[in-house]
Amino acid sequence: SQQGEEDPQALSIQEGENATMNCSYKTSINNLQWYRQNSGRGLVHLILIRSNEREKHSGRLRVTLDTSKKSSSLLITASRAADTASYFCATDTDTGFQKLVFGTGTRLLVSP
């Protein structure tokens, strides 16, 4: 079963604009990770934020985490056509083990 929902389900923007995706989850977590998937291929790890962190940056990516609201957001600044993909959040809830529970994903389309 899915840990949570992502919002929006689909997002269409122009190159140069910012894209924001939100993720909500249901249970306490150790960390939250964001992944990108291009059209039916493998997942590419983008960023990991631990439960005691509130914000993290990596290049054009900014992730925030609000554990009180059980939510996270991914901001991609200055989007490019190459950013077109599906984006998933995944939570790690089991201490000591590796078991990611994925959200439903956001399909991002960046038009030139």
Next chain:
Amino acid sequence: KAGVTQTPRYLIKTRGQQVTLSCSPISGHRSVSWYQQTPGQGLQFLFEYFSETQRNKGNFPGRFSGRQFSNSRSEMNVSTLELGDSALYLCASSLGRSYNEQFFGPGTRLTVL
């Protein structure tokens, strides 16, 4: 460093058959996890192996099984295939701690006819 490799990339089987998928993790990684991705259910955790031991298992029937070898390579097996087993099967490798990133392979696309 070579990434995670999965073989085969594509597979077509018929109902009732069985299938074995293989995953070679990144060198030095001892944890291998398997996920199933379908349009209806999304990404679902199957199981995780660490140092040849299954540490965690998702909610899948016993037809889904796996193992890990001493070199950390892993296989998953699905017996008595059903149409609903058609999916993209992804494996991921990591160092094995809960805060470690998981690196995914390209997946095996299984079609059951």
